[in-house]
Amino acid sequence: MIGFLLLATALAVGVDSAPGVVTVAGSRGEARVPVRIDATGAPVVAAPILLSALEGSSSVSEGWAEVNVARRAFRFLVGAPMYVFSDRLLPMAASASVSRDTLYLPFQFVAEILPSHLGDRYRYDQRRARLTVAGSPERAPVAKAPAARETLLSNGLRPGHSVTIDPGHGGVDPGNPGVFFPRGTREKDVTLQVGLLLRNELKRRGVGVQMTRTSDTLIALGDRGSFCTESCDLFVSLHVNSLARRRGYTEVRGYETYFLAEARTEDAARVAQMENEAVRFEPGSTGGATGVGLDFIVKDLQLNEHLRESARAAELVQGGLKGIHTGESRGVKQAGFMVLTTARRPAILVELGYSTNPEDGRFLTSFANQKAMAAALADAIVEYLLEYQRKTSPAAETGG
Helix, strand or coil: CCHHHHHHHHHHHHHHHCEEEEEEEEEEEEEEEEECCCCCCCCCEEEHHHHHHCCCCCEEEECCEECCCECCCEEEEEECEEEECEEEEEEECCCEEEEEEEEEEEHEEEHHHHHHHHCCCCEEEECCCCCEECCCCCCCCCCCCCCHHHHCCCCCCCCCEEEEEEEEECCCECCCCCCCCCCCCCCHHHHHHHHHHHHHHHHHCCEEEEEEECCCCCCHHHHHHHHHHCCCCECCCEEECCCCCCHHHHHHCEEEEEEEECCCCHHHCCCCCHHHHHHHCCCCCCCCCCCCCCHHHHHHHCCCCCCCHHHHHHHHHHHHHHHHHHHHEEEEEEEEEHHHHCCCCCCEEEEEEEEECHHHHHHHHHHHHHHHHHHHHHHHHHHHHHHHHHHHHHHHCCCC
């Protein structure tokens, strides 16, 4: 009976009442999960983002998607409005689907199915578009609350800092082809390898890490920033640069770090356009680059309290790579990257080098150099967190 009540409620609610974003308040703090409209016109959420906030997991096999949250399993028949819970086959108003390597779940799972089956743990507030996990604070104060001196880590950081690492591209989106990479290696492979090594380095330094992807899968550009929740201190997107074929294009090499703002140079605009074109691999894309509207960027930055912090983080990362990278430092730049617009925390994008340059190509695909880059990035991020920690500590506010 509960399944048919859920179906009737969902059909009555309709697509028009679905929010653009749902907030999940869990043990890791608050996460903003975008709600999209799929090809059938139904509101859906990307499972990787939702389950990251719920500390759950998913797998897809033989036409079924299994989702595990709170040690309970939900099985969705992909492409059909049905799911199984506690050995019962139940109807839904929409279907789970897999598109471009990403599992999408009906919004009904957040708003009705979870609260109905696991009401002792999940509560959904329709007016606020908010899913709350029982026992979770409204915010995750661990990373922000002042800590006693004796609780500091050996590097001076307070426990609880968190960083989101975004290895660019993935799945059906290979990134740039890697002209001077070994055969079969693409940008998506290099960014993932460096991202995983950076995760390990940050954890060794006592920093919590959230990855937008840990395997060869596609995460939509507009969804990546949502992994950096309220408790996240910094969003770091990793990419590899390239140039179109032209005279002397193989001679350009080096690394550069970006933060979100109006592009000041033609080259910065070119890099942003190149990275934004990855949107063509996403469901419903018409194949062209949508870019980021300049008006939106400017208006957003007028309200973005994190702009200065983003610029400082970019400076520290750029300086950190200088000691280990064999290419030239091309400086800190700014441009309108789609992946940075959805990160409502300080956010930077690092172009690790040029795949169209033979020296950079060798450097970027050497495991030893990848580890060195990850260590340098981790050191710079820790330096940024220490600076931010000093500026926001009670002693800094009182002058003590």
